[in-house]
Amino acid sequence: MIFKSLFYHFKESWKNLFRNAWMTFASVSSVAMTLLILGGFIVMTMNLNYITQGVENKVEIRVHIDRTAEKDEVTAMRSKLEHVKNVKSVEFSSKDDELELMRESWGKNSSVLDMFEQNNPLHDVYVVKLVNPQDVEKAAKDIESIDFVDKLQYGKGFVNNLFNVTRIGRYVGIGLIVGLIFTTIFLISNTIKITIIARRREIEIMRLVGATNAFIRWPFFLEGIWLGTLGAAIPIGILSLAYYYLYTNVVERLNVQFLQLLPPNPFLYQLAGILIGIGSIIGVLASLMSIRKFLKV
Amino acid sequence: MIFKSLFYHFKESWKNLFRNAWMTFASVSSVAMTLLILGGFIVMTMNLNYITQGVENKVEIRVHIDRTAEKDEVTAMRSKLEHVKNVKSVEFSSKDDELELMRESWGKNSSVLDMFEQNNPLHDVYVVKLVNPQDVEKAAKDIESIDFVDKLQYGKGFVNNLFNVTRIGRYVGIGLIVGLIFTTIFLISNTIKITIIARRREIEIMRLVGATNAFIRWPFFLEGIWLGTLGAAIPIGILSLAYYYLYTNVVERLNVQFLQLLPPNPFLYQLAGILIGIGSIIGVLASLMSIRKFLKV
Amino acid sequence: MIEMIDVYKSYPNGVNALNGINIKIEPGEFVYIVGPSGSGKTTFIKMMYREEKPTSGAVLINGKDVASYKNSKIPLLRRNMGVIFQDYKLLTNLNVYENVAYSLLVTEETRTRMKRRVMDVLELVGLKHKIRMKPQELSGGEQQRVSIARSIVRNPKLVIADEPTGNLDPETSIGILKLFEEINALGTTIVMATHNKDLVNNFRHRVIAIENGEIVRDEVKGEYGYDI
Amino acid sequence: MIEMIDVYKSYPNGVNALNGINIKIEPGEFVYIVGPSGSGKTTFIKMMYREEKPTSGAVLINGKDVASYKNSKIPLLRRNMGVIFQDYKLLTNLNVYENVAYSLLVTEETRTRMKRRVMDVLELVGLKHKIRMKPQELSGGEQQRVSIARSIVRNPKLVIADEPTGNLDPETSIGILKLFEEINALGTTIVMATHNKDLVNNFRHRVIAIENGEIVRDEVKGEYGYDI
């Protein structure tokens, strides 16, 4: 019974968008704006999170091995390190490796290091990564007590502060996104509700000439979907283009060490899914909820 | 002529808020929501900016003075430091001061430092602050060439990276605020426009019974102000309470070294001004602009 | 077909629009409802299609109390009748054809039969040439005729008309009344509230007069009555 | 007072509502406009208060072409007349009193004089007891009477009435017509489009008949004409 007139409803809902052109424009653009903010925020927060993870993964304790240690003592040291709580991985880096690293980071000035080729003044190093980089201080203390540890290298207070900030940042970010999603839902449904309230007379007349609630709902239901998806399409387009541009051009040029963005491929599709989902589901819910109160004539 | 009926318009605009109660609720809550986002964002950005400045001001180069330097050589060093480009201030800190500082920062463990009382192994230090902390690397290079400089202490690569990030962050923040302001304006005016379009018949009838455009505009003009200010009052309330709570409680407890917030006193008033301004001006403009097209019957 | 038992209606603002109505209308009857402005005719009519519920008393349509209809079943009640509203109640978004067709659409009529039927009734009210126009582009009388066309397009067993000729010239009014008599002859019950003395007096049918919400007169083949 | 010279009106949808109207109405006249539904009466009336502009030709009110009014001056034109619209056009947000008072408010009348005047006209149309009700709470005829009250409250020099008795019983209709005759006797020009044959024939005045947008008859003390 419903499907017989589904085509009619389809056509009707589409026509209605043009009949109430101004309202449609206002709704769609409001939906687009709110989703643009939400989307932009999701992009920002997820990337900040990604960057933070990147920084955290870079946290390592460089354990300088005492020059007096014998080969088997060095090996023993490794297993001791591996047994320290919170240690994820231990990697050996010989003093020649270290020199090479230094050479790389000095770039064009590295020729001054040539003099060390014969007599390398550096230490062999164990590079220790942690399961939970935020507890670096504790791990460092444990490691210091191991034999033949000459010196530890890691970013002390600053790393700690950074972690405090990123932890707060992450909570704030998640809180804001949840808040923004509710706000978006609220704003979109408000806009759609107002446009439908403006059409209350129409709905009342439909009831009076014998249309069932289901019959009346259909075009509004579909209209809600159109408004939502049209409204989502715009920010998806803008965000995708902007993000892609940012990803391929700007970031590379800035060349900031730990500023790495999420690769667009799965990320932008996920984003599109979220936005279309919020847009259309809310569009539908808002229109259905707001016609409900006019369906009792 | 207009003032004679100003009281009427006043009453009328106020009554209209209740007559179209649902529309009023929808408009006010939408305005409130958008201004809440905008306000929250302003709070965040301005504080991040403040924090960043705080960090920047903490950037200092600690110049360790060679132990062999004579008294007059140390004095000469000061004037040399003061003449280095970009240097804002130079302060002397004796090795005893330094020991005291260390003692403070070690807190309860500081008793181990007692053994140094007699034979202080630390250096005298010149603490150099910069006009433009972002150019710390260059200043350091200049300073290193001065006589009797033993060693420089400052956060090398990390500080640099931090500056890159905060610079980007600042641009992004300003960009976002400007964007958000436009979005807010757009959303608010959209909402108000829709509610007025729903009342187009009303406006047409007023024209038909001889009301001048000015006369018709007045109640809508005032309504716009009410909607805007009511809509702004809510986020101002929420933001002020939340910020005050954050400022007095949370931040203190977290005790993160460089997380200092703007003092509420002038800041919250400025914020309130901005939000009420945007709310009411936009409310007025939106209602005037949207009735304009119905004033030609 | 229609029975009202001790029907009272008070509006929320305190107006007592109906004060104890008892009436019985048999299937196939043609009934005029007359009475001064504000006497309760429209309220009486609204009871039948359940736009308003009686404050007390029962309104039976085909033996079933309309107050007992669940909200979701009211449309089914209304599908068995055609209503001409005093203020037309046309859908401003739809054109003339669509306004009339909407009544058939809601009952899921097939498209081809629908089209023929809609064009037929629009021809009857003389608006076949204006099917693409929106209500706002029509004269008052034309809007009223669209509303008349919509009410009869479903071939209802009951047509309820509230002042259907208020904006029509006498000639068109008589045409509409003859149309009503034709469908009445085919078995449709007609209930028509009207102020049109000439129609009531020239096309004699049962007349029910309402004053202050009470039935003051009920005559078979009656007259309009209020002579001045 | 009113003069139309070769007035043509085509609506954007292509309908030619007026096809060369030439007419002169002197101050103090009482004129009926009659004609079948859709013949152009309302369009003719809309010319006078400039809801529609003529496509060609001139409409002069007190010697001034209404098309020449700037948009901002149109309200001043309308303040000199009282219009009863075919669809009433009441402000649904305002109650009966406020609807009528609005006409005076826009001319910045003082409050006390305003109150007395509004109550007086509401008494004349028999709605003094319903001043606090909203239009939606009124019967069709009551709404029409609010619209009538609003049109005369400003004591205009010209009253334009478009089917003012379509939803009124004959007695009330006659009351309204007598009211019009009274204010006409005091010098107000009355232009009234109507389908009410009895009124036109019993209260004789000038009759202008429009068909297909043309004037087909113009009689002093005429009759409704369309006999069937």
Ligand SMILES: Nc1ncnc2c1ncn2[C@@H]1O[C@H](COP(=O)(O)OP(=O)(O)OP(=O)(O)O)[C@@H](O)[C@H]1O
């Ligand atoms: N929705 C409503 N709310 C409150 N009062 C109403 C409502 N509808 C009608 N009334 C009141 O009920 C009374 C009867 O109104 P009704 O519309 O039934 O009269 P009517 O006989 O149809 O009059 P008319 O011939 O003018 O159309 C009137 O006094 C009117 O003011």
Ligand SMILES: Nc1ncnc2c1ncn2[C@@H]1O[C@H](COP(=O)(O)OP(=O)(O)OP(=O)(O)O)[C@@H](O)[C@H]1O
């Ligand atoms: N706004 C409009 N847009 C387009 N066409 C219109 C408009 N208003 C009226 N018409 C058309 O112009 C013609 C004359 O309409 P008008 O309203 O003047 O008739 P009328 O004589 O007042 O009829 P009635 O007695 O039914 O009120 C009609 O054919 C109508 O369809």
Ligand SMILES: [Mg+2]
């Ligand atoms: Mg009625």
Ligand SMILES: [Mg+2]
């Ligand atoms: Mg007309």
